[in-house]
Amino acid sequence: MAKQKNQKPDYEKMLRKAGIRITRPRRIIVEILTATDDHPDALEIFRRAAAIDSGISLSTVYRTMKVLEGLGAIHRHAFEGGPSRFEQASGEHHDHLIDLDTGDVIEFKSDRIEQLQNEIAEALGYDIVHHRLELYGRKRRGR
């Protein structure tokens, strides 16, 4: 079996295991998450869901995101000056570079930075619970 670069979580299995009902709205939302590789916000997920079933409500999207977040199936990011955006918890930890012109999110990872963060926290007498590293920038003009 080929190993995927990004293993997507099997949401339905996770929900079932957690004893959470798999309802029609949840199935649709989870389907959308599985199908996406970007970082949509709740409204965007709602729009995509409504295109499949117009009966779905924004509240349900928010509630479902909260449940999935609780299960560790997705991550919530509060990038600057905008609503929370969500991403699947697949793959390993990474940080984000946000394109200020387009809103695009590029993921990156630096073991070296992670290590330095730990050293800093250590020196300050703290244990890191989590961190947030976001770079905000613009594409370099090929000058």
Added chain:
Amino acid sequence: MAKQKNQKPDYEKMLRKAGIRITRPRRIIVEILTATDDHPDALEIFRRAAAIDSGISLSTVYRTMKVLEGLGAIHRHAFEGGPSRFEQASGEHHDHLIDLDTGDVIEFKSDRIEQLQNEIAEALGYDIVHHRLELYGRKRRGR
């Protein structure tokens, strides 16, 4: 003249130079900022201001913070799950470690991390406009 570790901005001078009027509310707010070394939010600044002059409104606090931010005299931070918090733009750039139990903010600085960030952005073809690095943690229990 002794060089201060953290040079506080002379807000009144900055305002005057920018052609912005120095009003009573602004004078009080700026006084509060000068007197603090923590990272208060708008409501906290409002409370401290109201203790000096009960006539001051929260709107004015927000408006003044926006003006000062525009002048580069203060920085606004949107730490997780809370209102914006402000700090004087004195001193050089630094990042933040937020104590999850107390909300305390500890400043730190790592040239090495900054450098790595630049290398990463470079490699991705981006110029960094600014970044955000926040560590969220708890005091290490002296075990």
Added chain:
DNA sequence: CTAGTTGCAAACCCTTTGCACTTCA
């Protein structure tokens, strides 16, 4: 059957804004 979920509308929190009135320069 019945506890968990939903949609809806109202409430929330933080922040901004319109407006008539004040105040600084």
Added chain:
DNA sequence: TGAAGTGCAAAGGGTTTGCAACTAG
């Protein structure tokens, strides 16, 4: 004096919540 700034109350955006109706298991 008159443009800039103020306080107030109302509006704004994103998100959460109370509730009666619905539905999964």
